[in-house]
Amino acid sequence: MALPRATTLLTASALSGGAVMAIELSAVRLLAPWFGTSQSVWSNVIGVVMLGLSLGYLLGGRASRSSEPSRALIFLLGAGAVFTACLPFAAGPVAELFLPDQLRLDSAAEVFRWGSLATSVCLFLPASILLGGVGPLVAELISREGDLRAGEAGGRMLFASTVGSLVGVFSTSHWAIPSIGIRATVLTAASILLVASLLVRLATPGGGRKETVTALLLLVGALGAMVLPRSMPQLPEGFVLLEERESPYQYTRLVEDQRTEPYMRSLQVNEGTDSYQSVWQPELGLLDGDYYYNDFVLPAWWQRKKGTWRCLTIGMGAGTAKRVMAGAMPEGLILDYTGIELDPVVVEMAEKWCDLASDDATHLLSGLDGRAALGLIEGRMDHILVDAYANQVEIPPHLATVEFFDSIEALLEPAGWCQVNVSGFSTSDPMVAAIASTVSAAFEAPVLILRVPGARNCSVFARRDSRPPIPTAENWIDPTFPESIAALLGGREVRGQWDWVEVSHPKGVVLTDDLAPVELLQQRSLQEARHSLLGASRNVDA
């Protein structure tokens, strides 16, 4: 049986283009459980795939000079399919070669940068080189088949390939990854490449039956592999996996720490480090340990209000803020909570495992971007919490700008509170200083930075037309506060635990919608954490 050659070749080119895009988009998500999905991981994956494709173009161009380019094309598509099918199973073992047993957040930037690059090179370079060779071979075959000029043949091939890529982009991002998961998406891409190889084989006159059978067997193998488990990072001893899901945004898992009672649950996304996005304990109220969530109750105590406390959280996660506040509000103050969370999968998992539920005093806005959703908020808030993170440790730039905090201020009651959780190693951390200076510029008011003891976080506080309390003030710890709240404030008044940013004296870069170099600040934050004190100790040696 011989298929119409030109149409078959263009179809193979389109299928290959779609498969390359599926591999590229899945690649970052494949690495996410080990290296996250930061900008540098994206750059490394895209860079390696582009490098592979460019080398593949050379390879394909050279192979097109042979007397039987169709054989080379069948081989490249088939071999590309085999390499692609291995990706979900090889990702874990390869990534673990480039990760230490324990990884601290302050060392993470360099490890993630180099580790993700090395892993990408090992995993994605071979398949990219092979699939890069497809285009020139298809162009050559079309040119020979229809006696076309090189430009016309190349144009047709590029048209088919780009249309295939377009379909690959949309179907991978919007359907495949959220619906069938990463492993099945990659194996589907491998199967598509095998089908392309088979089509070219069938359209090539005089070919043997052996290659056809081999391709069919590989296809069955790739489809069968979809039932095998994808390699994932191991949980530490004493931790139990409750659920793991892929969403359009991230890989998410809920784990329970069963080493000590009460069991704590934590929501982790794309985690390659020891960080978490939300925690849950059976009891409502302050968490037992050094958690920044406990700081979320402070404005309600400082305000001395009676009645209803309207609180909006941007970046609700699994609803930790709500549970902490609900169990630690001052007497006579009732929490009315609104939470915005971008990832609906996170909310679904929280509803299942973390007792998150909508009711008259709990309003959940799921699947909405924090900034876009501000327009949906009715009335004024007493307290707006910003705890939005993406890619493990990155604050989304559009949720860190003067314009964003202007919108926040407009939603607050007079003397209402804006509180931002910022991951940072000290009050002078570049990211913390930038956020505090930005909030101060937006509110045109002084801002208090409080370090969270024993954690890598700082709480940034600002008030609409008012000032936060100063830790050195006599009434910093009100004698009427219960012991738990006094303990939360105790020790925060000493040097290094707090700072104050005045509008006239910003301590960091003020971020705007036009210029918000969040990624750069985050990198500097991690680098400075590693080196901040080394200078002092070196002076001692000198």
Next chain:
Amino acid sequence: MMCQMEVSRRILLALGLVLALATPTVLGQDAAASTQALEQVEVHLAKGAFGRAMASASRIEPEAARARQETLILYNARSYDAALDRALVAIDGGQGDELLLLNAVRASIWILDTEAAVHCQGLLEERLEVMTNGGAANLAWWTDQIVVLSDWVDGMVEQDAATDAVVGRARATTFGVFGVAVSVLFAVGFVSSRRS
């Protein structure tokens, strides 16, 4: 330059002795004020009033005792980087005693500053030798503390070394695989051009 500095230090020391002999009353008052401040620090620390403890500590003399107390307060207030910073300033000025060094090592472990931890741990071990030779009290307690801290610091050093090794391996693999890929492509190109 060093000789001049040494002469200056001796002159300052001599001046200090002369001043001490000439003004016993003033120094006595200072010592009493310092003792009182130290007592206040203990009271405030027991209450967890760290800000007040720091204010009282600022009146403690001499500098070595003040640095020791301030480091202790900052450490207890869990401001670990500030505690380490304060301790390193004192150490830099040649003021570090064993209690200050102990808190400096603990603080550097908390904030995972390996280099500072190794440095302060080394100084603490040197200090233990001096204490051993001088037959100091509580020697067994100090030895136990140093053994425990030493395990922590060694763990941090090992972890840093493992991280550095992984980054080195990743770099070598990246350049190695890239080099091999390019070489293979050139080899393929060379062979096919020879054949044609």
